[in-house]
Amino acid sequence: MRRLYLLLGLLLAVLLLLPLVLDKYLLGIFVMIFYYAYLGQSWNVLTGYTGHISLGHALYVGIGAYVSTFLAQKFGLTPWLGMLAGGALAAVVALGLGYLGFRFGLRGVYFVILTISCAEIARLVVSHIDAVGSFSGIFLDFHPGFANFQFRGNVHYYYISLGFMVLGSLAVHLLARSRTGRLMVAIREDEQAALALGVDSFKYSMIAIAISAFMTSLAGTFYANYVFYLSPNSMFGMALSIDLILRPIIGGLGTVLGPIIGSFVLTPLSEVSRTYFAQSGLEGLHLVLYGVLAILVVLFMRQGILVYLARALRPWLKLEE
Amino acid sequence: MSLALAFQLLIQGILLGGIYGLTAVGLSLIFGVMGVINFAHGQMMVMGMYISYWLLVLLGLDPYLSLPLAAGAIFVLGYVMQSTVVNRILDFPEAMQVLPLVAMGLILENLALLFWGPDPRSPSTALGLATFTLGSATVDVSRLIAFGLAIAFTVFLVLFLKKSATGKRIRAAADNRLGAQLVGIKVDRVNNIAFGLGAATTGAAGALLLPLMPVSPYLGHDFTTTAFVVVILGGMGNLLGALVGGLILGVTESLATLALPATLKQVVSFGLLVLIMLYKPQGLFGGRR
Amino acid sequence: MELLRVKDLGKHFGGLTAVDGLSFQLRPGEMLGLIGPNGAGKTTVFACLSGFLRPEQGEVLLEGQTLVGLAPNRICELGLARTFQIVRPFLNISVLDNVMVGALLREKSVARARALACEVLGFVGLGHLAQSPATGLPLPLRKRLELAKALATRPKVLLLDEVMAGLNPTEVDELIAFIRRINAQGVGILLIEHVMRGVMALASRVLVINYGQLIAQGTPQEVVGNQEVIEAYLGRGLKHA
Numbered sequence: 001m002r003r004l005y006l007l008l009g010l011l012l013a014v015l016l017l018l019p020l021v022l023d024k025y026l027l028g029i030f031v032m033i034f035y036y037a038y039l040g041q042s043w044n045v046l047t048g049y050t051g052h053i054s055l056g057h058a059l060y061v062g063i064g065a066y067v068s069t070f071l072a073q074k075f076g077l078t079p080w081l082g083m084l085a086g087g088a089l090a091a092v093v094a095l096g097l098g099y100l101g102f103r104f105g106l107r108g109v110y111f112v113i114l115t116i117s118c119a120e121i122a123r124l125v126v127s128h129i130d131a132v133g134s135f136s137g138i139f140l141d142f143h144p145g146f147a148n149f150q151f152r153g154n155v156h157y158y159y160i161s162l163g164f165m166v167l168g169s170l171a172v173h174l175l176a177r178s179r180t181g182r183l184m185v186a187i188r189e190d191e192q193a194a195l196a197l198g199v200d201s202f203k204y205s206m207i208a209i210a211i212s213a214f215m216t217s218l219a220g221t222f223y224a225n226y227v228f229y230l231s232p233n234s235m236f237g238m239a240l241s242i243d244l245i246l247r248p249i250i251g252g253l254g255t256v257l258g259p260i261i262g263s264f265v266l267t268p269l270s271e272v273s274r275t276y277f278a279q280s281g282l283e284g285l286h287l288v289l290y291g292v293l294a295i296l297v298v299l300f301m302r303q304g305i306l307v308y309l310a311r312a313l314r315p316w317l318k319l320e321e
Numbered sequence: 322m323s324l325a326l327a328f329q330l331l332i333q334g335i336l337l338g339g340i341y342g343l344t345a346v347g348l349s350l351i352f353g354v355m356g357v358i359n360f361a362h363g364q365m366m367v368m369g370m371y372i373s374y375w376l377l378v379l380l381g382l383d384p385y386l387s388l389p390l391a392a393g394a395i396f397v398l399g400y401v402m403q404s405t406v407v408n409r410i411l412d413f414p415e416a417m418q419v420l421p422l423v424a425m426g427l428i429l430e431n432l433a434l435l436f437w438g439p440d441p442r443s444p445s446t447a448l449g450l451a452t453f454t455l456g457s458a459t460v461d462v463s464r465l466i467a468f469g470l471a472i473a474f475t476v477f478l479v480l481f482l483k484k485s486a487t488g489k490r491i492r493a494a495a496d497n498r499l500g501a502q503l504v505g506i507k508v509d510r511v512n513n514i515a516f517g518l519g520a521a522t523t524g525a526a527g528a529l530l531l532p533l534m535p536v537s538p539y540l541g542h543d544f545t546t547t548a549f550v551v552v553i554l555g556g557m558g559n560l561l562g563a564l565v566g567g568l569i570l571g572v573t574e575s576l577a578t579l580a581l582p583a584t585l586k587q588v589v590s591f592g593l594l595v596l597i598m599l600y601k602p603q604g605l606f607g608g609r610r
Numbered sequence: 611m612e613l614l615r616v617k618d619l620g621k622h623f624g625g626l627t628a629v630d631g632l633s634f635q636l637r638p639g640e641m642l643g644l645i646g647p648n649g650a651g652k653t654t655v656f657a658c659l660s661g662f663l664r665p666e667q668g669e670v671l672l673e674g675q676t677l678v679g680l681a682p683n684r685i686c687e688l689g690l691a692r693t694f695q696i697v698r699p700f701l702n703i704s705v706l707d708n709v710m711v712g713a714l715l716r717e718k719s720v721a722r723a724r725a726l727a728c729e730v731l732g733f734v735g736l737g738h739l740a741q742s743p744a745t746g747l748p749l750p751l752r753k754r755l756e757l758a759k760a761l762a763t764r765p766k767v768l769l770l771d772e773v774m775a776g777l778n779p780t781e782v783d784e785l786i787a788f789i790r791r792i793n794a795q796g797v798g799i800l801l802i803e804h805v806m807r808g809v810m811a812l813a814s815r816v817l818v819i820n821y822g823q824l825i826a827q828g829t830p831q832e833v834v835g836n837q838e839v840i841e842a843y844l845g846r847g848l849k850h851a
Contacts, residue, residue, distance in 0.1 A: 053416045055423070104599045108415045109358045113549050114598060117591040120546060124588050179714050179723070186711040189700035196660065196694070198686035198715035198763050238542050242423050249420055254702075283439075284431035284538075291428035295421045299409055302417060 003317045015162060019155045027154035031226065033267040034161035035219060038168045040248035040259030042215035045172060047245070048254035049181060050208035051188030052101070055112050055241050056119030060090040060213040062236035063122075064220025066132055069140060069230060072148070079149035083221040087214040093118075094213030095206060102205045107191075116238065123236035137231030140224065149225040157226055164222065165260065168215060173256045175211070184208050188254070216244075246290070250297045252304030261306050266293070325457040330575045332458045338571020339468035340526050342564035344544060345551035346475050347522035350482075353558030354495040354515040355411060357418050361402075361426035363544030365520050367433055369395050369527020370536040374437075377444050377531070384446060385466065388528040392521040399520025403513045411512075426541060433538035443535035467529035474525055475564045478518065482560070491515045495558070543587070550594040556604025565606065611674070613638045613798045614659075614690070614767050619668035621651075621658055621822075628654040629665065630822040636767060641789075641799045643813030643830065645806075647843050651822040652802045653695060656769050659800075660692040661685040672767065687715060691765035695772045695802075697756040699744040706731065706740040708755060712762030727762055734758045734788055750781045757788065767798045774805040786811050806834075818842070 019027060043057050067089055068082030077085075097118050101111050127135050144150050151157060175181040183204045186194040191201050224230045234240065251262025273286035301308065344366055351359045359365075369391045376387035384391075402425060410418050451462040482488035494501040494511045502508050523544075530536075551570050555562025570590055577589040597604065614636040621629040628651045636642050644652050657663040659670055661682035670677040677685050686692075691712075700708050709727040710720075717723040731737045734754045739747070747755060753773050760768060770789070774782050782805055789812055793799050803809045809816060809830060816833045818826040820842040826833055833839055 047416060051416075053419060055419065100595065100599060104602075106598055106602070109419075110598055110602065112358070112415075112419060113553070114595060116546065116549075117594050121588050121591045124585055124591075128582065128585060177720065179718060179720055182707065182710060182714060182720070185703060185707075186700055189702060190698050192662070192682075193694065193698035193700065193759075194711065195662075195682040196686060196692055196698075197712040197759055198683045198691075199711065200681075200683045242427060245420070246424075249416070253416060282435060284434035287431040288428050288435070291424035291426075291431070294424040294427075295406055298413070298417055298421050298424075299406065302413065 001317075007317065012166065019158050024154050027158045029268055029271050031154060031157050031161045032271055033263050034158075034165040035223065035226075036244065036247050036267050037260045037263035038161070038164040039216060039219050039244040040246075040251070040262060041165070041168045041172055041256075042212055042219065043245055044212075044248045044254065044259055045175065045184075045215065046208050046212035048248055048258070049172075049176060049188060050184040050205060051191075052205060052209070053108070053112050054115040054209075054212075055238075055245070056115030056117070057212075057216055057244055058236050058238065058240035059115075059119040059122050060094065060216035061220040061223065061240060061244070062119075062126065062230075062232070063090040063093060064217030065224035065230045065235045066126065066138075066220075067217075068149075068221040069138055069224050070132055073138070073140075078147045079221055079225055080147070083149075083218055086217045086221055090213040090217035091210040094209045098206050098209040102202050116241070119236055119238070119241060123232045126236060127232040133231075135232065137229060137234075140228040140230075142228060149221070150228075157222075161222065164219065169256050169260060171215075176256065180204060180207060185254070246294055250294065250304060252306030255304070255306055258304050258306045261309065262304070265305060266290070269293075327576070327579065328456065329458040330578065331572060332455065332460060333464070334572035334575025335568060336460075336464040336468040336571070337575065338568035339471035339564075340529055340567070341547055341551050341571050342567025343471035343475055343529070344523050344526045345548045345555065345563040345567050346478060346560050347519035347526075348548045349519075349552045349555065349558055349560055349563040350478070350522075351516055351519035352552065353560075354491055354519075355403075355407065355512055357407060357411070357422065358549075359516075359519065360419065360422040360545060361429055361541075362523060362548050363546070364426040364429035364433070364541035365395055365398065366523040366527045366530075366544045367536065367538065367541045368398065368429055369524035370531050370540075371433055371437055371527075372524070373528040373531050374442060374444060374536055377446065384528045384531045385470075388470070388525055391528040392524040395524025395527070396517040396521035398524075400513045400517035402520070403516035404509070407516060408509050408512055426545070430538055430541050437536075437538065439538060441535035441537040444531070446532040461533075463532040467533065470529060471526065472564070474522065475560070478522065479560050481518075487511075487514060491518075546587075547590065550590045552604075553594055553597050554605055556606050559604060559606050562604055562606035566604070569605075612636060612671075613640075613673060614800070615669070615671040616659070617669040617671075619655065619658060619665050619670065621654055621663060621665045628822050629658060632668070632819065632822065632824055634817055634824070634827070636798045636800055638798055639793065639796055641793050641801065641812050641814055643809040643816040644800060644802045644819065645804070645809060645816060645833075646819040646825075650820045650842075652819065653771060654822070655819070656692055656771055656800075656802065659685075660690060660769060686763055686765075689764075689766035690769070691760040691763045691767070692769040693756045693760050693771055693773055695775075697749075697752045699747070699752055699755050699759075701743075701745040703744060704741050705736055705744055705747070705755060708744050709758045709762045712759045715763045727758075730758050730762045733761070733791070735784075750777050753777065753785070754788070757785075757792075761792065765797060767800065768792065770799060770801040770803075772802055772804060774803055774808045777805075779807070782808055 047053050064086035067086035068079045071077040071082040071085060072079050101114050106114050126132060132138060142150060144152050183199045186199050187201045187204060194201055247262030247266050248259040250266055252258030270286055270290055277285040348359055348362050372394050373384045373387045373391045376382040376390060377384060406421050410421055452459050482492055490506050490511045493506055494508045498508055551566040552563055554569055555566030574586045574590055577586045612635040617633050619629050619632040646652055658665040661680055665678060672688055672690055706727055709730055710723050713723040713726040717726050731740055734757055736754055736758060757773060774785055786808055813830055816830050817824060818833055818839050825842060826836045826839050
């Protein structure tokens with residue numbers, strides 16, 4: 001185990017030093033790796049650890065992006081605080097959704113459909129609110145500065161997104177070892193059996209969805225201030241909801257390292273192939289490959305890449321079985 | 322609000338509802354037999370639209386004539402999807418079942434984008450603009466034909482499942498997979514056919530929709546979610562329920578445009594979906610779960 | 611005072627009466643057997659007591675407090691734990707983590723819950739397997755794990771649903787010994803069992819139900835000689851045999 005922490009520490013040190021040698025384009029790819037790893041980690045809390053499948057997590061990304069941007073544009077509030085406001089609203093919305101789903105016993109595909117529906121309702125409603133640009137969305141003006149969460153180049157974004165990924169993963173790691181996290185896992189494994197052991201599955205499912213939504217929405221604020229543009233389709237759309245679940249599933253669901261490994265594998269593939277195919281006039285091909293990869297992983301590496309990686313590294317890391 | 326407008330919208334809603342019903346019947350059949358939700362359903366329908374679009378543009382074949390080809394092509398697509406992927410994931414945990422089907426939708430959507438580009442295409446068809454009047458309302462001929470054929474297909478599918486030997490095998494496999502296996506039914510093959518049939522309905526629906534709306538690669542999500550709503554209304558796995566659910570949704574959405582902008586009508590259907598799931602999860606007409 | 615008191619319990623599924631006016635009491639430290647032919651309603655009784663089903667009529671009192679209408683987790687918190695006939699281990703986590711879920715009900719700190727879980731695992735003889743994943747356990751050990759999970763919630767009353775089914779005689783004897791030791795700590799036990807050897811060895815009193823109704827009760831020896839009980843299990847003799 002100690003060697004594993006040593007290895008992770010080493011890798012982190014390398015990541016901290018990378019901006020010294022990488023150019024803007026490559027840094028941008030790493031920003032996306034960290035961003036999607038963090039998103040996957042946030043989703044992992046609800047689906048990987050607690051077992052409630054959400055296919056509407058774009059809802060919380062959208063809330064985070066829109067709330068902080070709206071507050072910054074209307075009231076000049078710094079996105080660092082707007083981010084918390086967005087997180088709070090996302091958690092409240094998630095608790096409302098969770099109340100409906102968990103109180104009324106929607107499980108499995110029914111819960112999936114509930115999450116999709118809520119995200120779609122939000123997307124359509126936001127598309128009709130003029131104060132946030134309705135269909136066409138919001139363009140952010142560029143005013144670089146720490147308080148504005150906007151920076152020239154990619155170095156700042158690199159460190160901020162790295163921070164998100166590391167702190168988010170640390171938070172999930174601690175959660176997983178806590179009493180709350182253990183009860184969440186029991187709910188995932190067998191909700192009825194957990195109830196029989198006194199686990200208040202409603203309460204812990206609610207805690208899980210609130211934490212997950214709060215974390216997810218912070219990424220929304222980051223993304224808005226990274227790309228300077230948000231629209232209902234890109235922030236609330238189903239495409240994002242799908243995108244953000246692929247990495248934890250491919251890496252290993254319900255594990256702390258899964259979303260990170262999944263993102264390190266999938267994000268560069270997707271970023272590089274996207275630019276490459278778009279230049280060759282084959283727009284969309286990268287998503288086809290992406291889909292094929294996702295299917296292959298589910299069919300042939302059901303537990304995700306992490307398990308195979310761990311097996312390969314076990315002798316060296318002296319991990320227990 | 323004029324009564325004439327309401328009547329017009331009612332007619333339109335009923336006619337559109339027939340097509341909703343037809344796609345939902347396919348989704349419902351697939352769920353009823355395999356217990357999985359086909360998250361690629363809408364994208365398959367878009368494929369059906371593009372296939373009949375191609376046949377129209379390249380061969381001059383009217384969508385009503387190319388309909389069997391579109392349905393057949395999507396049947397094969399469904400059959401292949403089931404035999405290569407879905408049969409292998411039936412015993413997987415639910416999160417693992419969702420992903421491959423979602424990925425399938427992603428693949429189909431982007432294949433459509435690769436082949437036909439992002440711009441909407443609306444070919445002119447023989448009956449495209451023909452209309453007649455019914456009382457105070459104007460009725461598009463192509464809508465009426467689409468409605469009639471959608472109902473006919475649904476009834477045919479239900480009869481097929483009830484009467485034919487293959488249909489009976491499908492229902493046996495749906496009822497009890499292990500039991501069906503024990504009496505010698507090749508469940509995997511039956512599943513392939515069932516998924517193929519469910520898919521074929523979307524191919525047919527796609528062909529029927531082509532004269533009615535411009536086709537673009539990104540329509541799929543909306544079609545899928547509409548089909549969800551209808552299936553949940555009618556009860557998962559209940560085919561006739563899906564047809565009636567389609568009519569209800571068509572009318573509701575159509576009448577909702579009296580009070581809301583047309584782009585918000587889907588909020589109504591999603592709202593309906595959530596309410597039905599919460600208060601009548603077995604659907605209005607009873608379902609399998 | 612009784613530990614558990616059930617008065618006039620009734621549960622229907624549509625037109626089918628699964629439990630019909632059942633009444634009984636469990637005294638502190640007592641072991642009570644609940645037997646009856648297949649489909650007699652035994653498991654439904656357990657589901658009604660533990661909150662997984664809500665009975666339409668009757669009362670269930672644990673130390674004088676009513677349990678009807680409470681959620682299963684609340685009932686477990688109040689001190690009534692159950693096992694499932696088809697065991698339900700949390701498959702993807704270790705044996706120790708399984709038992710800790712139960713232990714966390716009483717011990718809010720993870721470290722103390724771990725200590726409690728280890729103690730329980732030692733008690734049921736699974737201590738050496740604490741770190742193995744639950745999915746690897748064979749059925750007899752899964753039954754012990756099921757027992758350990760319930761025990762870790764520190765119940766006052768334990769409902770055991772066919773914990774001996776599918777075990778060989780040696781394993782049954784081991785389990786009988788465990789259950790005696792649990793009982794010796796003052797836990798009241800209600801057991802559904804088809805393995806008569808287990809019932810005879812453990813229960814001081816036996817309730818026999820058929821079609822949801824109590825048809826006989828008494829010591830195991832009294833009950834097995836009861837004509838109505840024999841008929842319930844074997845049917846009436848054929849007249850023309």
